[in-house]
Amino acid sequence: MGIGALNSWIYYWLSVVILTALLFFPASKMIWVLSVRRLERRRRETLSDEQRLGQLARARFIALIVGFIFALLFNYSLLGMSRFA
Numbered sequence: 001m002g003i004g005a006l007n008s009w010i011y012y013w014l015s016v017v018i019l020t021a022l023l024f025f026p027a028s029k030m031i032w033v034l035s036v037r038r039l040e041r042r043r044r045e046t047l048s049d050e051q052r053l054g055q056l057a058r059a060r061f062i063a064l065i066v067g068f069i070f071a072l073l074f075n076y077s078l079l080g081m082s083r084f085a
Contacts, residue, residue: 012081019071020064028063032056 035055040046047055076082 008079008081012075012079015075015079016068016071019075020067023067023070024060024063027067028056028060031062032059035059 032055035058036047036052039051039055
């Protein structure tokens with residue numbers, strides 16, 4: 001593994017972190033809204049503030065995982081990292 005390959009991997013991981021951070025906020029908001037709406041429709045009542053905060057924490061966790069996996073695969077494909085493996 002040469003210095004060019006090492007720089008490529010550093011750039012890859014940096015771009016994964018940046019893309020994950022950029023995807024986190026809109027994805028967590030979308031997951032939270034869909035989750036709250038689904039629960040309110042299922043229960044036929046509005047959720048309390050405590051329940052909404054619980055759903056927000058859950059949505060943030062899911063958004064972090066989904067965003068990270070998407071960023072890994074997207075950057076791996078976009079940057080052609082298989083040639084450096």
